[in-house]
Amino acid sequence: MSQHHANPASPAHPAATTHALPSYLQADHLGPWGIYLQQVDRVTPYLGHLARWAETLKRPKRALIVDVPIQLDNGTVAHFEGYRVQHNTSRGPGKGGVRFHQDVTLSEVMALSAWMSIKNAAVNVPYGGAKGGIRVDPKTLSRGELERLTRRYTSEIGIIIGPTKDIPAPDVNTNEQVMAWMMDTYSMNEGATATGVVTGKPIDLGGSLGRREATGRGVYTVGVEAAQHIGLDVSKARVAVQGFGNVGGIAGKLFAQAGARVVAVQDHGGTIYKESGLDVPALLAHVAAHGTVAGFTPAETLANDAFWDVDCDILIPAALEQQITKANAGRIKAKLVIEGANGPTTPEADDILQERNVLVLPDVIANAGGVTVSYFEWVQDFSSFFWSEDEINARLVRIMKEAFAGVWNVAQDHKVSLRTATFIVACKRILHARELRGLYP
Numbered sequence: 001m002s003q004h005h006a007n008p009a010s011p012a013h014p015a016a017t018t019h020a021l022p023s024y025l026q027a028d029h030l031g032p033w034g035i036y037l038q039q040v041d042r043v044t045p046y047l048g049h050l051a052r053w054a055e056t057l058k059r060p061k062r063a064l065i066v067d068v069p070i071q072l073d074n075g076t077v078a079h080f081e082g083y084r085v086q087h088n089t090s091r092g093p094g095k096g097g098v099r100f101h102q103d104v105t106l107s108e109v110m111a112l113s114a115w116m117s118i119k120n121a122a123v124n125v126p127y128g129g130a131k132g133g134i135r136v137d138p139k140t141l142s143r144g145e146l147e148r149l150t151r152r153y154t155s156e157i158g159i160i161i162g163p164t165k166d167i168p169a170p171d172v173n174t175n176e177q178v179m180a181w182m183m184d185t186y187s188m189n190e191g192a193t194a195t196g197v198v199t200g201k202p203i204d205l206g207g208s209l210g211r212r213e214a215t216g217r218g219v220y221t222v223g224v225e226a227a228q229h230i231g232l233d234v235s236k237a238r239v240a241v242q243g244f245g246n247v248g249g250i251a252g253k254l255f256a257q258a259g260a261r262v263v264a265v266q267d268h269g270g271t272i273y274k275e276s277g278l279d280v281p282a283l284l285a286h287v288a289a290h291g292t293v294a295g296f297t298p299a300e301t302l303a304n305d306a307f308w309d310v311d312c313d314i315l316i317p318a319a320l321e322q323q324i325t326k327a328n329a330g331r332i333k334a335k336l337v338i339e340g341a342n343g344p345t346t347p348e349a350d351d352i353l354q355e356r357n358v359l360v361l362p363d364v365i366a367n368a369g370g371v372t373v374s375y376f377e378w379v380q381d382f383s384s385f386f387w388s389e390d391e392i393n394a395r396l397v398r399i400m401k402e403a404f405a406g407v408w409n410v411a412q413d414h415k416v417s418l419r420t421a422t423f424i425v426a427c428k429r430i431l432h433a434r435e436l437r438g439l440y441p
């Protein structure tokens, strides 16, 4: 896609050397992709001579739209739209999750794939960035329909994924079982079992110990580091969590284990609150049984919008993007926001939080624990040699702490937010690889 527009933009040779971005790539309607483009613009002045390659970051390398027809249980045929986007592969194969959600769009998947490029570079795992999704509400499908949907989608994107090309993983509404079906479908088409084609698989199919908890554990690990830097005692902190699935549920559990009070939780079903702290293990069991935090006792029910007014020290958005906006950023009481979700804060909200001295630990580092253990899973699959959970958690914590320390120092040196600092570190790594590789042909 970028070859035709390959002349690098640089301060000396600005956009005159490139054609205008096509409308769906432009930032005028600030969806997730527009937000990402703004983030790149903010960081470009800090990239030194590598800024001449920054245009690369604004164009996904490859985007595939697929039709996914399946037979429903009632005998009719339904069509769903699926996507796989490989944003950048300068540093290694594409890597990123697959989302099943009724609001998935190409531009959302593009943004999520770009954030994967940034995230993988920020924690320095040897991957580019990719993402996939299907525009579907999986809650309306039976298990058989979901399996057929997953298998057909995998077959359709099979022409661009693979253990050395692009490695999907779970995201919103996809899980170990979906990864098992993806691995099986790809393997059947290849004629050989290819465990390394996806990560986040069940342990018995080459999955890694610790993967399920890894994103939440990473959120917790860097959250504690950040809290220390601003003199916040985690063991006394009040925590509010939006989204109590894989990421929010595990992060909430680990904060509670560290002594923090999880006072409010919101998910798609509603918002619950308890001043003295919710019983997190019991809440996790309630969610496992009922699919939502709604109806949990003992707890008060809050109006969803009141979630943003909750008196808390740490706020963990761990649901979907664009949740913290200019409408609610001024109301947030937390001193620390740890972005478990991808893209939960709009740029305007980011500015408001910064002005109010709220520290935002951005998604591109805060939720990188998942892809870090996905990387461990992939390495273990290639070597067919599996590590202990303690070993995995210790390596995860080391990588997350090192990445955080590097980003913190860059933020101090340049007097910029942690988001801009993470983008500086990551974009330099990606663009240095781009420069070393040069342009093909």
Ligand code: NAD
Binding pocket: 170, 171, 172, 173, 174, 215, 242, 243, 244, 245, 246, 247, 248, 266, 267, 268, 269, 318, 319, 320, 321, 340, 341, 342, 367, 368, 370, 371
């Ligand atoms: P999940 O499906 O396990 O959980 C999603 C949670 O969000 C659920 O509790 C759901 O009820 C809640 N939710 C959905 N819509 C909501 C709404 N409108 N308001 C409030 N809550 C809502 O998904 P997950 O894997 O925990 O992912 C959550 C976020 O973390 C996503 O942004 C995802 O991209 C990101 N993320 C996930 C991983 C991972 O390893 N799972 C890694 C990195 C980032």
